[in-house]
């Protein structure tokens with residue numbers, strides 16, 4: 722076997738391993754989410770698996786965090802918590818579509834707000850660490866793909882507000898009075914800080930703030946820790962996987 726063929730075979734093997742890992746992960750979550758004493762749980766878990774599978778190819782977020790987002794969206798609906806869904810850091814729309822798949826499920830129905838430059842990550846700052854600079858411009862999202870995955874999940878356009886541009890320019894142009902889930906997936910210190918400063922106060926007590934990069938990017942962790950400290954928030958950060966964390970906004 723020539724050098725080129727060996728290289729291609731190793732790429733194929735890596736790809737196959739990733740697919741197998743993905744399938745195992747998804748099936749494991751299906752069974753973890755079911756209970757033999759609650760027959761409905763099998764149907765609900767199947768829907769979860771279907772939605773997570775459909776967004777594959779439209780997201781940089783891996784299964785455990787997509788499942789967590791699905792469950793949090795389900796929970797705020799079950800509790801009839803008022804408010805919209807907000808995602809800062811959309812890329813190709815996969816994780817947003819998970820939340821949006823719940824927009825029509827309760828009364829009053831929710832809207833979903835999507836904020837992204839659709840030009841990739843901005844320049845990081847020192848707070849993001851020495852590993853960050855090569856990622857400038859990474860995750861260049863495509864608006865057409867966002868629209869496609871939303872259509873695939875039959876999410877009505879009237880529920881979706883796409884706000885294209887840099888956060889510092891777009892945030893001052895919007896007011897979202899009530900938020901049920903704030904999903905922050907914007908990697909860098911300055912971006913995460915802007916998201917928390919703009920939207921935290923609109924999150925309803927009992928609503929969720931999801932930090933996709935808390936464990937992975939130091940800038941996200943610093944921004945979130947600084948914010949929690951500055952507001953003296955008594956919150957418990959819940960870990961989803963190596964990077965995803967979330968917390969519930971206190972009731973008082």
Ligand SMILES: C[S@@+](CC[C@H](N)C(=O)[O-])C[C@H]1O[C@@H](n2cnc3c(N)ncnc32)[C@H](O)[C@@H]1O
Pocket residue numbers: 779780781782809810811812813814815816817836837838839840841842843859860861862886887888889906907908909911912
């Ligand atoms: C990791 S990606 C988001 C992944 C996405 N949630 C998914 O499902 O794959 C991070 C996104 O944040 C956006 N972003 C980060 N900082 C931003 C800023 N200050 N203004 C606008 N967009 C920003 C980037 O354009 C990029 O699309």
